[in-house]
Amino acid sequence: xxxxxxxxxxxxxxxxxxxxxxxxxxxxxxxxxxxxxxxxxxxxxxxxxxxxxxxxxxxxxxxxxxxxxxxxxxxxxxxxxxxxxxxxxxxxxxxxxxxxxxxxxxxxxxxxxxxxxxxxxxxxxxxxxxxxxxxxxxxxxxxxxxxxxxxxxxxxxxxxxxxxxxxxxxxxxxxxxxxxxxx
Numbered sequence: 797x798x799x800x801x802x803x804x805x806x807x808x809x810x811x812x813x814x815x816x817x818x819x820x821x822x823x824x825x826x827x828x829x830x831x832x833x834x835x836x837x838x839x840x841x842x843x844x845x846x847x848x849x850x851x852x853x854x855x856x857x858x859x860x861x862x863x864x865x866x867x868x869x870x871x872x873x874x875x876x877x878x879x880x881x882x883x884x885x886x887x888x889x890x891x892x893x894x895x896x897x898x899x900x901x902x903x904x905x906x907x908x909x910x911x912x913x914x915x916x917x918x919x920x921x922x923x924x925x926x927x928x929x930x931x932x933x934x935x936x937x938x939x940x941x942x943x944x945x946x947x948x949x950x951x952x953x954x955x956x957x958x959x960x961x962x963x964x965x966x967x968x969x970x971x972x973x974x975x976x977x978x979x
Contacts, residue, residue, distance in 0.1 A: 801827045801873035802966050803888050804959070806934065807881040808895030809923040813904040813946040817895060818877040820956045825963055827873065835879035837864070852915055858883055882931040891962060893955075894929045895946040913930075913957050 804821070806814045822831040837856075838844050843861040862883070868874050869888040876884060879890055895922055897905070898963035899920050906916045922928065932941050942962075944955045 800871065801829060801875055802890035802963060802970075803869050803872055803876065804829070804963075805876045805878075805881050805884060805889050806895065807878060807892065807894045808928055808946065809902060809919050810879050810911075811902050811909070811919065812895035812897045812923075813952060814879070814895055817893070817946070817952065817955060817959075818875045820952065821875060821959055824956050824960050826960065827963065827967065829873055829875050830868070831875045831877060832865070832868070834861070834876055836863075837861070848926070850914075852912055858882075859954055871963075880928065880931060882935045884935075889936055889940060890943045891959070892932050893959065894932050894941065894943045895955075896926075896929065896943060897923065897946050899924050901947055912978045915970060 806818050806821075818831045818833070822829050831835075838854055838856055838861060841860075841864065843857050843864065845857055846855055847853070848855055862885075865876070865884075865888075867886070873888075876888075881889075881894075888911050892910050902923050903916060906919060911919070929943055942958075944958075945951050946955065
């Protein structure tokens, strides 16, 4: 059974605006898309092996998480919002959006979230070294990866509008010409 609607992965270092982008995209999409905040799903369903105090994060049980997401990804029509993307099978993704941010701005955003200094430093270094972008490049075909700047409200608006344009083209390319694809 072909996918009804696309699977979009929105990824990036913590603080780059993934959840905000995903929520606005869900609202602006010409077709129904379900926003799945993967980190929240992990917490809410105990898809983890416990909390790592040193890194202030959960140690994810990837098998449980992927078992939960598999039927949703197979059905399509979802936005997966998470700080990493390499865990998701290539067959799931129609579009991988990697959000990027100036490291000074990112540092300030993470400070506002009261992240511990070590976690701020780790995430800032990951952004500088383009870790998430490289994970995407190593995991998915280049033609489905989009690297977008996420530093201002104008970036946010432009990014969401561009992804909506992509969805409309995806619908045409996948035999959904007869659907009302207007906003």
